[in-house]
Amino acid sequence: MVALLLLWTFWFYINQNPNSSPTTFSHSLSQLDSFPSLNCTHQSDQGVNQLHDPTNPTFYDEPNISYTIEKPIKNWDKKRSDWLKHHPSYAAGVHDRILLLSGSQSTPCQNPIGDHLLLRFFKNKVDYCRIHGYKNHNLIVHGWPHLIYEKKSWVALNAGIFLIRNCQWSMDFMDVWASMGPISPNYDNWGKILKSTFKEKIFPESCDQSALVYLLLKEKEKWAGKIYLEHEYYFEGYWVEIVETLDNINKKYMDIEKRVPKSRRRHAEKVSEFYGALREKYLKEAGYGRGSWRRPFITHFAGCQPCGGAHSKMYSWENCSNGMQKVLNFADNQVLHNFGFTHHDLLDSSLVSPLPFDFPS
Known part of the structure; x- marks a missing residue:
């Protein structure tokens, strides 16, 4: 239908000239094709070449490659680098990309609205990853260094939500971390070790949280340099505290946009970081920790169980x-x-309304 409408539109305007002919029509279309900005199939407009896959062997051709935790992948950085050399159109901006890894259970949620909520949560993660990026560290976890290294507390961090880089370091770390989990034949023994290490730990099971703290304590030189314990920024906010502040947060940001016309300019998502940096100097007084009126990064709905x-x-x-x-x-x-x-x-959630241009001027 779209193609027919476009064809009819071209025909309508071209044939306003009574002397036009099929030859003129064909010539006009060929002229349109000569403009790269109008030729939507031109490769440079698409960014990546999805029709290009040379025969050069890559890790996809290795029969022993497996994505299961039981079979570690080695030389991952080189494998990815080699693949990108053979697929150069995918290489641009590769260091700024985020790999979103999420999961859901294999059966429908018992809660009637649960699957809908999980879909929206996933969409929210995709929106964030599409717009933002990270650097300098390979693993970011909400935690407090002094509680780990001074108090030796197994609740010194929260391993329920973390950010991890797609690189060999991360794969090596995940292999070690997973070796302390339920799939390990040493799982029961690890439970005893962790309980004896952390005196306030009541249960003898090995959990992801206490295992991560253990690795930071016992193998600090090996891992800690690439792990950032976020304790200044409210990395994951408790939902009860966050929800009631949203209206005030929105008002604060609108006040900034009213005062700074450039900050409210409509723009491509690709340049969102520019506007984030522009807004930053007006957010200094907001702080970063608990009680900040910055937009929350992660809101943790502890205890709500939307699926079950x-x-x-x-x-x-x-x-x-x-x-x-x-x-x-x-x-x-x-x-x-x-x-x-x-x-x-x-x-x-059902109603979306248009905003006036240059809102909120």
Whole structure:
């Protein structure tokens, strides 16, 4: 239908000249094809060449390569580098990309709205990864160095959410970390070791959190240099504290955009970091830690169990559900705003409204 409409449009305008002919029409279309900006199939406009896969052998041709945890991959950085040499159109910006690794259970959620919420949570992660990047460290975890190295506390960090780089260092680290988990034949023994190491640990099971703290304590020289324990920035905010602050946070950011016209300019997502840096000097007074009015990075809905539905009795499902709707729509607005739309009511996911140009001038 689109092709027919385009063809009809070209025919309509070209044939306003009574002397036009099929030859003129063909000539006009060939002239349009000569403009790279109008030729949407031109390779340079597409960024990557998905029709190019040379016969040079790569790690995909290695029969022993496996993505299971039980079979470690070696020389991963070189394998990726070699593949990119044979596929140069994919190499641009490779160091700034984020690999999103997520997961979901193999069966539908017991909670009727659970699958919908998981899909929106996944979309939110994709939005973030599409817009942002990281550098300098290979693993970022919410934690406090003094509680690890001075207090030797197994709750000195939270391993439930972390950022990890797609590189050989990460694969080596994950192999070591996983060797302390349930798939390891030494799992029971690791549980005893961790319980004896951390005096306040009640249960003898080896868990990802205590295992990570153990590696930082016992193999600090090997791993700690590439692991950043985020303790200044509110890396993952407790949802009960975050949800009630969203309206105030939105007002603060709108005040900045009213005062700084350049900050509210509509722009391509690819240059979002420029506008983030522009906004940063106006956010200094907000701080970074708990209680900051910066936009939250990660909101952790501890105890809500959106898929299983068996939420903690500390919270009502209504509060959990409303909180998730508000946070997801708040995050959506950060993407929609640049296209001139918004959720005016954070509790109403169904309604998206257009914004006036140059809003909020």
